[in-house]
Amino acid sequence: MTATDAATVVTGNGPRKILSNSIDLKPGDFSSIPVLDLTLAFSPNVADRKTVASSLFDACTRVGFFYVKNHGVPSEIISECFQAGRDFFELSLEEKMKIYIKDSENFKGYTPLLGENTDPAGRGDLHEGFDIGYEYSKEGGKMEGVNRWPETLPGIKAPVSTYFSEMVKLGKKLFQLFALSLDLEENYFDDLVSGKGGIMRLLHYPPQTKEGLDMTQLGIGAHSDYECFTILAQQGGVEALQVLNKGGKWVGATPIEGTFVVNVGDMMARWTNDLYLSTIHRAINRTGVRRYSVPFFFGVDYESTIEVLESCVSEGRPKKYEPINAGDYIKQRLSETY
Numbered sequence: 001m002t003a004t005d006a007a008t009v010v011t012g013n014g015p016r017k018i019l020s021n022s023i024d025l026k027p028g029d030f031s032s033i034p035v036l037d038l039t040l041a042f043s044p045n046v047a048d049r050k051t052v053a054s055s056l057f058d059a060c061t062r063v064g065f066f067y068v069k070n071h072g073v074p075s076e077i078i079s080e081c082f083q084a085g086r087d088f089f090e091l092s093l094e095e096k097m098k099i100y101i102k103d104s105e106n107f108k109g110y111t112p113l114l115g116e117n118t119d120p121a122g123r124g125d126l127h128e129g130f131d132i133g134y135e136y137s138k139e140g141g142k143m144e145g146v147n148r149w150p151e152t153l154p155g156i157k158a159p160v161s162t163y164f165s166e167m168v169k170l171g172k173k174l175f176q177l178f179a180l181s182l183d184l185e186e187n188y189f190d191d192l193v194s195g196k197g198g199i200m201r202l203l204h205y206p207p208q209t210k211e212g213l214d215m216t217q218l219g220i221g222a223h224s225d226y227e228c229f230t231i232l233a234q235q236g237g238v239e240a241l242q243v244l245n246k247g248g249k250w251v252g253a254t255p256i257e258g259t260f261v262v263n264v265g266d267m268m269a270r271w272t273n274d275l276y277l278s279t280i281h282r283a284i285n286r287t288g289v290r291r292y293s294v295p296f297f298f299g300v301d302y303e304s305t306i307e308v309l310e311s312c313v314s315e316g317r318p319k320k321y322e323p324i325n326a327g328d329y330i331k332q333r334l335s336e337t338y
């Protein structure tokens, strides 16, 4: 067993213990991560869209993670965004620190290696990151704020912003599938997901040696995500992401060409009264080569209220959570991490 297996993982919905052979919530009993084909999600026929929604329901209640293929995002847009990430991380530390995330009120900018600690039992995460949000024109109240671009690399703004817009588009489609999967009107979430609650990160994980791996210092420590769901692009051929199942076993989320990995976050778990699982995951890069990934965390607009859906409350599943404001919730979670 590893150091993190015996730890408590802090989530926005309370602490979760990871024991050696079980954990104290009800994550799904899975040994692999399902792949959803989104082709029918774009069909004009609602019955087709409902078929995809029903696979999504199965994935969210049993696993909390799934891959999506035929998602409609052009592969050049993805590869140009990865190139922007590689170029950004090649900059000198001094250059990157000019947009240090801690100098921003709203969590925009650069996080150096070990600058973040997702698992409080760990000693810091072995990745560096660059956080970008919705392109606001001025500083605002909760999470609103201008993006901070590196002065010496202006060329990355266009591909990164294009990728952000693509993620908002795909994210909105996924929100409609989430709505259908929960027997809500397909447009139930539409007015809450303008894209302003989206956060995207460019990540770089240097390789960790196979021998003498320090389990308190992983690429990213065991954690659950904060928002409604995450759409993750992984670099092909470089294994690192692992997902915790009911038996306490880490299941590898091997990169699959042409797919994104999607996972439920704590906000959606809260909304669904834990019917949808916000599953714990981590990343360790033991491949010997650098790894790049791009998660896009899609939350609802920050002024929205997250209140347990009535359809997810029953005698056997009493309401577990009080209503919360989305912006306050995210800001609180991020303050605990950085």
Ligand SMILES: O=C(O)CCC(=O)C(=O)O
Binding pocket: 201, 203, 220, 225, 232, 234, 240, 241, 281, 282, 283, 293, 294, 295
């Ligand atoms: O890079 C990855 O594969 C996972 C990243 C992740 O879990 C996160 O940023 O929350």
Ligand SMILES: [Fe+2]
Binding pocket: 223, 224, 225, 281
């Ligand atoms: Fe994550």
